[in-house]
Amino acid sequence: MIPTQFDYVAPGSVDEALAALAQHGDDAKVLAGGQSLLPVLRMRLNAPEVVIDLGKIDALREIRDEGDTITIGAMATYQSILDHTGIKGSLRLLHQAISEVADPQIRHRGTLGGALVHADPAGDCGAPTLALEADLVIQGPSGERTVAATDFFEDLFTTAVGDDELLTAIRFRKHDGWGSHYEKFVRVAHQWPIVSIAAAVKVDGGTISEARIGLVNMGSTALRASATEAALVGAQATAEGVAEACAKAADGTNPPSDLNGDADYRRHLATVLTKRAVLKAAGG
Amino acid sequence: MTATQETSTEPAREIGRDRRRKEDQRLITGRTRWTDNITLPGMLHMAMVRSPFAHATITAIDTTEAAAAPNVVAVYTGKDLDESAGVLINAWPITPDQVTPAHPPLPTDRVSFAGEVVAVVVARSAAEARDAAELVDVDYEELPAALDLKEAAADTVLAHPDLGTNKSALWVFDSQEAGTGGDVEEAIAKARESGVVVEREFRQQRLIPAFMEPRSVVVDPTGEQMTMWSATQIPHIVRFALAATTGVPESKIRVIAPDVGGGFGGKLQVTPEEWMAWWVARQLMKPVKYTETRSESLMAAHHGRDQWQKITLAAEKDGTVTGLKVELLADLGSHVAIVGGGVPVLGAFMFNSIYKFPAYHFACQTVLTNKAWTDAYRGAGRPEATFAIERIMDELALELGREPLELREQNWIRHDEFPFTTVAGLEYDSGNYEEATRKAKESFGYDALRAEQQQRRESGDPVQLGIGISTFTEMCGLAPSRVLGSLDYGAGGWEHASVRMLATGKVEIVTGASAHGQGHETAFSQIVADRLGVPFEDVEVLHGDTQIASKGLDTYGSRSLVVGGEALVKATDKVIEKAKPIAAHLLEADVSDIEFSAGRFSVKGTDQGLAMAEVALATFAAHNLPDGVEPSLDSDATYDPINFNYPHGTHLCAMEVDTETGQVKMRKYTCVDDIGNVINPLIVAGQMHGGLAQGIAQALFEEAVYDDAGTLVSASFVDYLVPTAADLISFDVGHNSTPSLTNTLGTKGVGEAGTIASTPAVVNAVLDAIRQFGVTDITMPCTPERVWRAIQDGTAGAKDPTTGAAAAHFDPATDGAGQSNIADGTEGAGQ
Numbered sequence A: 001m002i003p004t005q006f007d008y009v010a011p012g013s014v015d016e017a018l019a020a021l022a023q024h025g026d027d028a029k030v031l032a033g034g035q036s037l038l039p040v041l042r043m044r045l046n047a048p049e050v051v052i053d054l055g056k057i058d059a060l061r062e063i064r065d066e067g068d069t070i071t072i073g074a075m076a077t078y079q080s081i082l083d084h085t086g087i088k089g090s091l092r093l094l095h096q097a098i099s100e101v102a103d104p105q106i107r108h109r110g111t112l113g114g115a116l117v118h119a120d121p122a123g124d125c126g127a128p129t130l131a132l133e134a135d136l137v138i139q140g141p142s143g144e145r146t147v148a149a150t151d152f153f154e155d156l157f158t159t160a161v162g163d164d165e166l167l168t169a170i171r172f173r174k175h176d177g178w179g180s181h182y183e184k185f186v187r188v189a190h191q192w193p194i195v196s197i198a199a200a201v202k203v204d205g206g207t208i209s210e211a212r213i214g215l216v217n218m219g220s221t222a223l224r225a226s227a228t229e230a231a232l233v234g235a236q237a238t239a240e241g242v243a244e245a246c247a248k249a250a251d252g253t254n255p256p257s258d259l260n261g262d263a264d265y266r267r268h269l270a271t272v273l274t275k276r277a278v279l280k281a282a283g284g
Numbered sequence B: 001m002t003a004t005q006e007t008s009t010e011p012a013r014e015i016g017r018d019r020r021r022k023e024d025q026r027l028i029t030g031r032t033r034w035t036d037n038i039t040l041p042g043m044l045h046m047a048m049v050r051s052p053f054a055h056a057t058i059t060a061i062d063t064t065e066a067a068a069a070p071n072v073v074a075v076y077t078g079k080d081l082d083e084s085a086g087v088l089i090n091a092w093p094i095t096p097d098q099v100t101p102a103h104p105p106l107p108t109d110r111v112s113f114a115g116e117v118v119a120v121v122v123a124r125s126a127a128e129a130r131d132a133a134e135l136v137d138v139d140y141e142e143l144p145a146a147l148d149l150k151e152a153a154a155d156t157v158l159a160h161p162d163l164g165t166n167k168s169a170l171w172v173f174d175s176q177e178a179g180t181g182g183d184v185e186e187a188i189a190k191a192r193e194s195g196v197v198v199e200r201e202f203r204q205q206r207l208i209p210a211f212m213e214p215r216s217v218v219v220d221p222t223g224e225q226m227t228m229w230s231a232t233q234i235p236h237i238v239r240f241a242l243a244a245t246t247g248v249p250e251s252k253i254r255v256i257a258p259d260v261g262g263g264f265g266g267k268l269q270v271t272p273e274e275w276m277a278w279w280v281a282r283q284l285m286k287p288v289k290y291t292e293t294r295s296e297s298l299m300a301a302h303h304g305r306d307q308w309q310k311i312t313l314a315a316e317k318d319g320t321v322t323g324l325k326v327e328l329l330a331d332l333g334s335h336v337a338i339v340g341g342g343v344p345v346l347g348a349f350m351f352n353s354i355y356k357f358p359a360y361h362f363a364c365q366t367v368l369t370n371k372a373w374t375d376a377y378r379g380a381g382r383p384e385a386t387f388a389i390e391r392i393m394d395e396l397a398l399e400l401g402r403e404p405l406e407l408r409e410q411n412w413i414r415h416d417e418f419p420f421t422t423v424a425g426l427e428y429d430s431g432n433y434e435e436a437t438r439k440a441k442e443s444f445g446y447d448a449l450r451a452e453q454q455q456r457r458e459s460g461d462p463v464q465l466g467i468g469i470s471t472f473t474e475m476c477g478l479a480p481s482r483v484l485g486s487l488d489y490g491a492g493g494w495e496h497a498s499v500r501m502l503a504t505g506k507v508e509i510v511t512g513a514s515a516h517g518q519g520h521e522t523a524f525s526q527i528v529a530d531r532l533g534v535p536f537e538d539v540e541v542l543h544g545d546t547q548i549a550s551k552g553l554d555t556y557g558s559r560s561l562v563v564g565g566e567a568l569v570k571a572t573d574k575v576i577e578k579a580k581p582i583a584a585h586l587l588e589a590d591v592s593d594i595e596f597s598a599g600r601f602s603v604k605g606t607d608q609g610l611a612m613a614e615v616a617l618a619t620f621a622a623h624n625l626p627d628g629v630e631p632s633l634d635s636d637a638t639y640d641p642i643n644f645n646y647p648h649g650t651h652l653c654a655m656e657v658d659t660e661t662g663q664v665k666m667r668k669y670t671c672v673d674d675i676g677n678v679i680n681p682l683i684v685a686g687q688m689h690g691g692l693a694q695g696i697a698q699a700l701f702e703e704a705v706y707d708d709a710g711t712l713v714s715a716s717f718v719d720y721l722v723p724t725a726a727d728l729i730s731f732d733v734g735h736n737s738t739p740s741l742t743n744t745l746g747t748k749g750v751g752e753a754g755t756i757a758s759t760p761a762v763v764n765a766v767l768d769a770i771r772q773f774g775v776t777d778i779t780m781p782c783t784p785e786r787v788w789r790a791i792q793d794g795t796a797g798a799k800d801p802t803t804g805a806a807a808a809h810f811d812p813a814t815d816g817a818g819q820s821n822i823a824d825g826t827e828g829a830g831q
């Protein structure tokens, strides 16, 4: 399928990219790895007049280990994140979730920044970003600002990044000492999750002391299961111990219905999968 | 991977060797003649405007804006077509009174399914054609649509109001009337009194063939013959249909199926897109090309299956089957496609399968609806039949408290009973169900898995285990022309081959079969290399071009080897017979003293001889031939089989069911198939594994879902789930060969076997795991949600049709960019 005609610019720096965005405004669309944007263009669901390719801005591809934090450039590909030993060691939840995104071809092109700005509630990356309480760095005409993950996802395909802004980096605090597990539920391997659960827990002497649970495809954005998080604190890290807390995983959610499942089935899945994810996170 | 291994002077026996496929390098790299790779000077491009409505009156089409768009050459609607546009034929009217809606390439006043082409834009580039297609303004007045098969069969809403009914044809076979068995009603009545009657209704969901290469067509109207390149399985039939309906003499038409990327029956069709390309090229006298998008392919290339099956089985209390009654509703979609209504008829002879039913009745009502037209899809009729019989044999076993394999054995045709004439009137030539089953059970570890199943049940394991069985047979190798004639099919079932001996000793063979991924070039080379004693590498296989392969009936129904291969054997043998007198003459011997083996003609009792290549060169030079002998070894043969052939096998499947989520996981799949003699085990393995994957996909993954408005919801691969290797396990594929007696190579078809056999094995296994929760049936595909609901509600939740929207990854309405959205409802997702 053929997209409508558009002009193409490939700025060499973030400032140039912002200038291009300022110039073309609503008529422009930013291109990262293209793994969501290109299908949208090819299906003619969107017809920008200008495509601004961030691919030439090397600085955005950097992954920096800063001691207590790791900052991932918005244009770092899934694969480069998987290949980063610091992330594998200290951000296992993110690493595991990304390892289950689509297939190798897509992981070599798609970027974490693109995935987060695209904000597909069924995307794998939103939930671990929430559960790991990342900060998102946004640049616009009036400079740089940082938004907490909980404030980043606003609605279906909508984030805190304005039309004239760019996401430039995602900063994660290292989670050494946390257990984690990403539980993805699909019918076929190359599929977006029907539901998935990103769980990070801290366990002291068999008792859960802290828990962060991110939900995928349980509403119009990635979500945190706050009722479960709260109820898990103080729970024994056993099947019986976490059962009651995990039964609250779908509280307050409004999941979609589609060919893979109705909303009530997704709610049920969320509870079962949360229990599995928490136990695996707690037990290693 | 190199295409060949070593070249030997004394060729080893080729048949039975796992030769790497000659054709793969070019097919896999794409450096070959896919239709879309073809570019001709001055070539124009077409784009289609398609109906977003399932059923609507076209009140007006305004093409002015599109026609004025940059580089647009022409825009056509149904009203512009004349008789030379032809029509899309139905080659198999299954009854004399079949109701068949007219099928012009474009409708003039009414659309009858969502995706139907209503206008064609021709421009200098494909992009300009696509852009302009968006500018065609069509006014529709929506009509009520006939969507649900059962409702359509009741004529509540008419798919074609002018026809007055949706019922197209009722096709009946009755064993008592045919003299092949008894009266089924009597058997059922008796069983109701003193035996057991099992009645079930099964749903065959709608599937999409989903071949890898989307359909593409190029037409060049210049030159002595007009040429059509098409990604089709049936170049010969397309040529015939063009000639028969467009008024162009057959001798003026050349159709080429270059390399074709899969079909699975989905390219056994004559299509509006081909017919429009033909007509447009002739209007403009310029070459034109059209290649569909994946979305268009899913929406408007023909679909498969889509039946309701009502099955009544009568048996005695001891488990002996006494009668089988089959009542089908088959969804034709909006039109009766080229084989269309014939697909369920191909299944009519197979419901009785390997069992000795004394009485049989089959009735199929074909029904028109406002959905994409249906036609052949891998197995065509036989997977449906196999599913129904293998499901209901399990139900009978359950009813009687019998072990399901034993019950099958009690009723199947014993090895010593072949040849066996079935209640459907077919003569099965060979087979050994006992042996295939014994081997399969052993390799599967049947008893150990049964023990594990028991143990999981007792311990209340959240993951339960089920074992499914399918002891199938099928009829393939389409087909004896006489049988096809007796079924009112529009053509014969012979196949043609020729062998050309080149001066240098190389061999060109021409086959009327039309490979589209099967590996004919390799397998046919192996057959000829053995027969003529020439190296495998020296054999070139030509096909798919009506100028080269002038006669043929193409590839479908697992026919290419068993029919086309036999034609090739016969043509090859003629070459040898023609060479003998020439060899005798050159060797100064008597013809009766000439022997041919391993590529050499030798004089009996001497060491004198000539290689095939030497005789070929001498024949080419023609300097010294016997009097009255023509200077040619080239030969051809047309072969019409005397019977179908009947592959069979025992398939065993173990499925794990996560009772908390409904997730199903294949644990083990074992099959032992009898496909007669094997020419190339590697190709056979490929056909088996791929075939199994497609059958398993019907059981677990695939379904074409329409919403209440008649829009295809599963309109991209986001929602139409085709499994990949990552979703399947490595199957345990074995063989037990009893050579077919209906062709000299002793081969049976393998192209469809895996697909036909596997679906019921998987569903039986899923059910076997969850029957303990009161579940009696489950609709395909067995999605986790369906399985979970079935477990929750017992039988109740399992029969719901699939509903819901497409997944919203690319939803136009919700694209958060805040930009103008020009979504065209007819062009769903597409990658």
Ligand SMILES: Cc1cc2nc3c(=O)[nH]c(=O)nc-3n(C[C@H](O)[C@H](O)[C@H](O)COP(=O)(O)OP(=O)(O)OC[C@H]3O[C@@H](n4cnc5c(N)ncnc54)[C@H](O)[C@@H]3O)c2cc1C
Residues within 6 Å of the ligand: A029, A030, A031, A032, A033, A034, A035, A036, A037, A038, A039, A054, A074, A075, A100, A101, A102, A103, A106, A109, A110, A111, A112, A113, A114, A115, A116, A117, A118, A120, A122, A123, A124, A125, A161, A165, A166, A167, A168, A190, A191, A192, A193, B817
């Ligand atoms: C076949 C297939 C299967 C897939 N399966 C999965 C899956 O299993 N799980 C999953 O999570 N995802 C899946 N995806 C989606 C994939 O993860 C995408 O790569 C990702 O959603 C987008 O990242 P990208 O770099 O490709 O962004 P692009 O497609 O280039 O851009 C996405 C959107 O973000 C905007 N954007 C990108 N970068 C920036 C930035 N720095 N600042 C501001 N705006 C920006 C773009 O304008 C666009 O609107 C799949 C995609 C395909 C094609």
